Amino acid sequence: MRIHDRYKCYFFILPAFLLLVSILGFPAIAAVLQSFNLVWVSKPSFTLSSYGRLLHDIEFLTSLLNTFIFVSTTVSFHLLIGLGIALLLNTEVKKRHFFRVIAILPWTVPDVIGGLIWKFIFDTLPGFVNAVLIRGGFLVEPIDWLGRPHLAFSCFIFAEIWRGYPFAMLILLAGLQAIPRQQYEAGAIDGASALQNFLYITLPNLKYMFIIAMILDTIWECRLFGMVYSMTGGGPGYASQVLSLLTYKHYFQFFNTSYAASIAVVLAMVMLIISIPYLRITMRREI
């Protein structure tokens, strides 16, 4: 059989396409079907009740708001700290490779382990933070860092800022290294100050890398589970609960599979919308 040249390329990408569909597509489709109570449930029957329930579930709405606050805060700090450290690492300092390794270390810690480490650090009785504050004479009684709603949520955000900034740093560092030196040389000839160099050369050149780092980090943080699971468990109450943890609880602890799937679908939709600018940028740059 002779395949027309026009369709040859499709034939060659077919195996990869099928693989991607089976690996990525199947779970996604299954999750959507499950949210309609159609698969992997004891009594399958089409219903939209899970989605209807989402609108009235205070715990879901609180978790959605928590996710929004958590993601926007952590991503903002990741970009800010990441840019600062990337700028430092991009300078001509001795042993900069050593500093790069040090700077990237938090990102090598698995999120569950990171959560446990910070849980011990903020522990009320034997915790490091309270011990330092009490010995330093700043406190008389230990603070219940993870037992007060706003403190617990803030500690969780703080811990994830620490753990996740190297990701943004790496992308921005790559962007910084790609800026042609001639632009800075031209700036120097024109008598531009360091701030002017940063504002008119560095930042415009980093624009796309900045957007890519922001979108990828946002998607990553939306899905974050291990850190909150091991550090606060979503508590106290559900003060630090995010959507990924709520999904887990409904799926594996309460066995509300359809409802859990509907939360996951909502989260996936949010991430899909966020990823559109990323896709547009990457596709435009390739063209």
Next chain:
Amino acid sequence: MLLIVIGLILSGQPVKAQEIVISYSDWQLAQDIWGRSLREAIAEFERLNPGIKVESEPVALAQRDVKFTTAIRAGAGPDVFALDVNPVKQYIKEGWVKDVTPFIEKEGGQQWLSDFYPRTLMPVTEDNKTYGIPKNTVAMVIVYNSQLFREAGIKSTPKNWKEFREVCKKLTKATKPGGPVDQWGVAFVLAKACFDLRFSVVLRGFGGDFLTPDWKHSALNTPEAKEAFNYVVDLILKDKVMPPGVAQVDCNEARRLLAFKKTTMKIGTMWSITEVSGFNPDLHGWEVLEMFPIPQKEGVKSKIRSTLYQKSIFMNPNTKHPEAAWKLMKFLTDKKQMEKWFVDNNMLSCRKSVNDTYGPILQSKYASVVKREIENAAFLPLIPQWPECLETFRQNLQAAIAKQKTPDKALMDAHNQIEAILTRK
């Protein structure tokens, strides 16, 4: 092939019968002392059943249901596994455990089951079908450090919650003159892990409960529940007889606090002695730790004041070797293994014959307290919605302790949310 067989026969090598391999998963396999005891039992099973090999599959308690349910839904999973009572009804409802009634019938049916306490068969039975075999059961009591009681001049254990509060206050103090408070009366488990068994006894000790006796409605709107709820919140916020950060205390942390004399009491049971002693051998737990029954509110005549724990053994519906799996289930729950389990792990059996006749149990000071308390204990609701109801209650209790809600509002929210959960299904 024929030549190979002939060759083997001629060379004197026996043709080895095909070995059946089954797997057994248990969260206690992942724990040091319990795991050792289970592995010894499995080795003994393999010795007695030469054609069967058992592969141990440890699983962390927190990951147990994630692993089991995912694997079973995918047509895999361990052939035999252990569960506590909390998720059992959901497993039965979803078909994640095999009906073992036909195997029991072959063993003698009701006659074979008659050695088990009737109450222990409740969690594993649905529509007259038996889905698992009960292994261990215990009731929750208060475990305390008798040495610290003596040092504080406390001569008798509290019988009611008023006395309990007074004892807690006496035991909360600074151990170094002029220093900060570093010893507290008690630490309740308020984190997710093990919350259910511990907190329920306070509710029941006040004559209340989470749900109505038919498990169809929330019972958190009763005066008894309100009193119990406020009592716990007051112990933490007003009396400060629990260590700071108690909202994050799980069962292991409560054991650690008792082991290092940071607290003097905890809600626990038989396993507490082994576990607490393991945390700090210098405590000499087997000598200083004692037990007393759950206090009751003065004037409350309710028989039930404690909660039953039970571990049972189940068969995976996907098993390819049901006969071998049944043999293992039967072995792990037989009289001899239950006796070994007491010697190794200080745990009582679901078999009457073991608890009533085995010498070491009859002589144990702990077993006598817990055995008596079994008569005053009941299971937590055996309904599929229970895990969600419990978590809803716990979240609201934590909100009250964190002063996010008033105790009354938190309890009413818990009541309304649980009603909604029970109505929904």
